[in-house]
Amino acid sequence: MRKEIKHYLQQWQSIYDGKPWYGPSLRTVLQGLDAETAYWKPRPGAHSIIELLHHILCWRRHFVQRLSGNLDFSIQLNSPEDWTAYEGLSEEKWKGMVKELEDNQKEITRLLNGKEDAFLEQDSGKGGITFRERLEGTIQHDLYHLGQMAMMKALYRLTPRQA
Structure with a gap:
């Protein structure tokens, strides 16, 4: 049976590029942003959109690894791998990351499409977390940071620039 998997896939797709009830999708928030906007910080110590x-x-890469069967894959919280500071402006780097997000979305969708509902109750590796919990957590994580990115985009537009 795949009723629950289909439900999660619909949620996953809606958040990425659909019309979710809460507001703009992830793709909508990122659409049309240039490197200047993506790298901007409202103050030192804040995170930029990039x-x-x-x-x-x-x-999301962590989730792909776990979905692919690499249950030992881990990321150290707050490490440079987890949070990287980006300095300067690189339109190429920015566009590359947006493309990576698109590719990652397709990969997670492909991997979930190959699963049955029972898969959601399986252990997803270290920590005793099921794949359902990991999937829901990844969705929640995306939404949390999507809100931050939308706020950063709005702040950037409201902040006067020096000529």
């Missing part, structure tokens, strides 16, 4: 996207991708 840093938030890097962090989202880090944990």
